[in-house]
Amino acid sequence: MACNRQPQPQWATPSPITSQTSTKICPIMQLTFGSFPVVVASSAEMAKQFLKTHDHVFASRPQTATGKYTTYNYLNITWALYGPYWHQGQLRAFFSRLLALSGKPVLLKEHLSRITLSIISRIMLGKKYFSESKFETAVVTLEEVKEMLDELFLLNGLLNIGDWIPWLGFMDLQGYVKRMKALKKKFDRFHDHVFAELKAKMKGLMEDFVPKDMVDLLLQLAEDPNLEVKFNYDSDRGFTRDLIAGCTDTSATTVEWAMSEVMKQPHLIEKATEELDRVIGRQRWAEEKDIPELPYIDAIMKETMRKHPVAVLLAPHLAQEDCNVSGYDIRKGTRVFINIWSIGRDASFWDEPEAFHPERFLQGKVNMDVKGQSFELLPFGSGRRMCPGYSLGLKMIRSSLDNMLHGFHWKLPEDHEG
Ligand code: HEM
Numbered sequence: 511m512a513c514n515r516q517p518q519p520q521w522a523t524p525s526p527i528t529s530q531t532s533t534k535i536c537p538i539m540q541l542t543f544g545s546f547p548v549v550v551a552s553s554a555e556m557a558k559q560f561l562k563t564h565d566h567v568f569a570s571r572p573q574t575a576t577g578k579y580t581t582y583n584y585l586n587i588t589w590a591l592y593g594p595y596w597h598q599g600q601l602r603a604f605f606s607r608l609l610a611l612s613g614k615p616v617l618l619k620e621h622l623s624r625i626t627l628s629i630i631s632r633i634m635l636g637k638k639y640f641s642e643s644k645f646e647t648a649v650v651t652l653e654e655v656k657e658m659l660d661e662l663f664l665l666n667g668l669l670n671i672g673d674w675i676p677w678l679g680f681m682d683l684q685g686y687v688k689r690m691k692a693l694k695k696k697f698d699r700f701h702d703h704v705f706a707e708l709k710a711k712m713k714g715l716m717e718d719f720v721p722k723d724m725v726d727l728l729l730q731l732a733e734d735p736n737l738e739v740k741f742n743y744d745s746d747r748g749f750t751r752d753l754i755a756g757c758t759d760t761s762a763t764t765v766e767w768a769m770s771e772v773m774k775q776p777h778l779i780e781k782a783t784e785e786l787d788r789v790i791g792r793q794r795w796a797e798e799k800d801i802p803e804l805p806y807i808d809a810i811m812k813e814t815m816r817k818h819p820v821a822v823l824l825a826p827h828l829a830q831e832d833c834n835v836s837g838y839d840i841r842k843g844t845r846v847f848i849n850i851w852s853i854g855r856d857a858s859f860w861d862e863p864e865a866f867h868p869e870r871f872l873q874g875k876v877n878m879d880v881k882g883q884s885f886e887l888l889p890f891g892s893g894r895r896m897c898p899g900y901s902l903g904l905k906m907i908r909s910s911l912d913n914m915l916h917g918f919h920w921k922l923p924e925d926h927e928g
């Protein structure tokens with residue numbers, strides 16, 4: 511323990527971070543992991559301290575091998591860019607595919623990943639750039655992109671010994687760095703193809719070129735000599751990769767969890783469909799404009815994000831200078847993990863935290879949002895490093911979830927256990 515305050519007895523025996531409710535977990539805990547101090551914050555108040563009060567100190571990320579080899583420098587974005595692509599056509603195709611499978615068991619995750627990948631790729635790149643069937647020709651297949659993203663997630667999430675004990679890094683004991691380099695090559699091939707095509711288009715149109723999507727704009731920025739912060743093609747590649755990867759599994763996983771929870775309690779589906787029938791009727795699909803009129807489904811989404819946050823420990827934050835947080839000294843270089851899994855299960859704040867009760871957001875916790883203002887519920891983090899894609903993520907979740915509940919009857923397969 512390196513904190514200057516007298517540790518409470520519970521500090522000496524940290525419980526497994528994610529397998530206990532937060533009543534048994536200390537709000538802040540310091541460990542030494544490899545060569546680095548690590549702090550885990552597991553209460554809403556501590557999350558607020560790190561992500562709001564001292565946000566400027568902890569807004570950095572540690573340098574890791576996966577950051578070095580599989581992504582480039584992350585550049586922040588605003589949400590002015592996403593166009594109309596993200597819903598209609600793509601979602602219709604998705605629902606038609608589901609309709610065609612009516613009556614048969616479906617593995618939802620597969621369909622959800624495919625739809626999010628298609629949508630985000632159109633938003634970022636202007637078109638799909640990968641083929642979904644043997645009749646389409648593209649530089650890569652959907653399967654290959656999914657494999658690349660799965661590998662990226664895996665390599666981002668696993669523990670690479672060289673990141674924590676840097677002097678052992680050169681040995682690449684687990685072989686992960688080798689895999690990162692191989693993955694980078696695959697991504698580079700894909701991006702090079704996309705950028706070559708877009709650059710040719712840009713050159714052809716000369717001054718008539720008007721950016722229509724994210725990559726058009728990024729390419730234009732890379733050509734701009736007057737920018738204060740220089741863009742280049744590496745930042746373009748890193749940027750698009752971050753966004754495609756950041757979006758795909760997160761939204762799909764949240765919808766999958768939501769469907770899994772409501773199918774276990776069919777009366778929740780009844781309530782949701784009652785709301786959908788009342789607000790939308792049976793003649794059309796749900797649209798973006800309906801979202802504010804569907805509070806029950808909003809509550810289902812929030813409850814899903816509380817109970818099943820996609821990023822259990824948020825992404826690591828790095829102390830850029832020595833800092834005192836609520837009386838605890840945190841040294842420069844400390845890696846900070848915010849344990850939102852535990853915060854979402856804190857029994858002193860949430861009644862029956864292990865239960866799935868969307869109603870809690872309609873009675874009592876009515877004003878809680880998921881956009882970084884309520885520190886008890888932080889699926890997107892908060893502060894300077896909060897997820898920049900939250901708005902798009904929420905819309906992707908709602909467009910799929912609303913229509914999946916509106917257009918289909920759902921039940922678990924007969925042989926389902928648990
Ligand atoms: C349900 C959907 C999503 C969830 C739950 C989610 C969650 C998160 C979380 C927890 C973080 C880390 C915040 C922190 O460290 O404090 C994050 C970061 C990030 N997300 Fe998301 N995200 C989602 C959708 C998206 C989308 C749609 C995009 C892009 C189109 C995106 C792009 C990013 C990027 C680029 C970062 C890194 C931000 C930084 O380091 O400053 N995310 N996201």
